[in-house]
Amino acid sequence: MLSLNVTEICKIRQIERPYTFLVKAGISPHTANDIVNGYSRAIRLDHIEKLCEILHCEPNDLLAFKPSANVKITDNHPLNKLIPKQSEFDWQQTLKTLPLEQLKEVADFINKPKENKED
Numbered sequence: 618m619l620s621l622n623v624t625e626i627c628k629i630r631q632i633e634r635p636y637t638f639l640v641k642a643g644i645s646p647h648t649a650n651d652i653v654n655g656y657s658r659a660i661r662l663d664h665i666e667k668l669c670e671i672l673h674c675e676p677n678d679l680l681a682f683k684p685s686a687n688v689k690i691t692d693n694h695p696l697n698k699l700i701p702k703q704s705e706f707d708w709q710q711t712l713k714t715l716p717l718e719q720l721k722e723v724a725d726f727i728n729k730p731k732e733n734k735e736d
Contacts, residue, residue, distance in 0.1 A: 618682070618683050618685055619681070619682055619699070620655055620657075620681050620683065621652055621655065621657055621660065621679055621680065621681070622678065622679055622680060622701065623635060623639075623652050623668060623672070624653060625681075625701070626678060627672070630672060631709075635649075635652075636649050636653045639652060639653065639668075642667065642671045643667065644664060644667060652664075665679065677699065680699050682696045682699035682700050684700070
């Protein structure tokens, strides 16, 4: 079953109140509630576009796939790419505990112009 992955994206983006964030971005309160609580069974394309815009992501980032027990798909099926990977890595905690010199290196890497990153 496909579902929206908005709550997880909000966690990654450090958005503490996803519902409020979505409403302030122009999504109706009813739709925002459905999105945040996983009640959406259908979503309009303009909402997908708005979510991608405000969360700085692609449509595939918004979708998560959980295979149904009664439906089998092959291991090489494209939907498998949408199965969320469980990650125990807490990058925020890691950044908080990095030595200052390493933190400066991370900042330098992030701030490098794009053309230099490809070298």
